[in-house]
Amino acid sequence: MNPEQTTEENDHHIRELKQKINILSELENHSTDKVNKLQESNKNLKEKLQQKSLSLKETVQEKIFLDEMSKNEISKIQAIRKKYYLTIAVAGIVLAGVIVPYSLYVVTLVGEEYRVQDVELVTSGYVIQNLKGDTIDTWLSWRLVEGDIMHVNIVDGHKFPEKAEIIKNAILSTETIEIDNSLLHKGPKGTTSVYYLGWAGALEKSSETPTSFFIPTKFDVTESASGAGDITIRLSTDRSGDAYSGWTKSIADETQNQILKSEIIIYDVDNLTDNQLTTIMRHEFGHALGLAHSSDPEDLMAPTVTTEFPYISECDVDAIVGLYDGAKKSEVICEK
Ligand SMILES: [Zn+2]
Structure with a gap:
């Protein structure tokens, strides 16, 4: 290379x-x-x-x-x-x-509020006498003509003004109340009946049915010591010998079955409660109009008032209608 x-x-x-x-x-x-x-x-x-x-x-x-x-x-x-x-x-x-x-x-x-607790055993008697003074046992009624006013005299009213007011109310009230039938064992719960607090209301109801005799509906209540009046009411502080709270005597023309005068006595008036006085007054006034006692122990017109609802019943209203329409009986027959 x-x-x-x-x-x-x-x-x-x-x-x-x-x-x-x-x-x-x-x-x-x-x-x-x-x-x-x-x-x-x-x-x-x-x-x-x-x-x-x-x-x-x-x-x-x-x-x-x-x-x-x-x-x-x-x-x-x-x-x-x-x-x-x-x-x-x-x-x-x-x-x-x-x-x-x-x-x-x-x-x-319904109506429970009208229960009164202190009425118990208000006992009443009544008697009918003829013009000779003999006791008779028959039916009687007043004989009025239309428009007649019945004169009621609370003879001792001036001595007991508060009691007189209670008595007047038991006669003149037109107030009605409704009470459940079960409370008075008259019917099932939920059904009711009408009751009257005073006779004026009850008699107005009675007079709606035409009757052969006039049913008294108009009353003039006075307080006079004179003792005059178709119906007189005496208030006594005495106790009745037979323990009656009230007594009614009707003087009658027995040939006519006509009441001429009715006299009511309320006994032991100082010791009656207002409810007792109202009750006994309602009851006795029923006698004064001609009613006898009721077949129903729970009725106002029972001989001894034991009901806690001592008001004028439809049964009492019907009894007045019967009595003034010639039924010829004064007993109060209540159907239950
Ligand atoms: Zn009686």
Whole structure:
């Protein structure tokens, strides 16, 4: 090999080497660039991932929050619903509790307020005498002409003004009351009958039915010591020997079955309660009009008044109608 040839070859080598170095350097540059780019993109990706993760976390958080909220809402709604149903149930129970006793109250207690507790054993007697003074046993009634006023005289009224007022009311009241039939064992609970507090009201009712004799309906009540009057009422502080609270004597024209005068005596008047006086007065005035005693022990006209409802009954009203229409009997017959 000649030297020239060797040098040339070397040069060639060197060139090649330089070229390789260049390529390598180029390559290195290129790869560094790539690495840088990769690192950059990696970083971007990481950031993106972090962002994604963050937003995901937020989303999860939000979901949890929403879940929590909706749970709260649901439980709120359930609570409201529970409250609502509870309210309805309670209202139902309360209403049932009110309505049932209320209807029972209404059914049971019509007229219950008219019960009087202190009447017990007010005993009454009555007697009919003819003009000769003999005791007779027959039916009697007043004979009036239309428009006649009956004169009633409370002979000792001035001595007992408060008692006189009670007596007047028992004669002149037109007030009516309604009482459940079950309280007087006359009928089922929920059915009622009318009762009269005074004879004026009861007789007005009686006179609605046409009768052969006029039923007295108009009364003039006075207080005169003279003793005059169709019906006289004496108030005595004495006790009756037979423990009567009241006594009525009617003087009659027995040929006509006509009452000429009726005399009532109320005994032991100082010791009578207002209810007892009212009761005995209602009862005795029934005799003064011609009624005998009642077949019903719970009626006002029972011989011994034991009822706690001592008012003038429809049965008494009917008895007056019968008596003044020629039924020829004065007993008060009450059907139960
Ligand atoms: Zn009697």
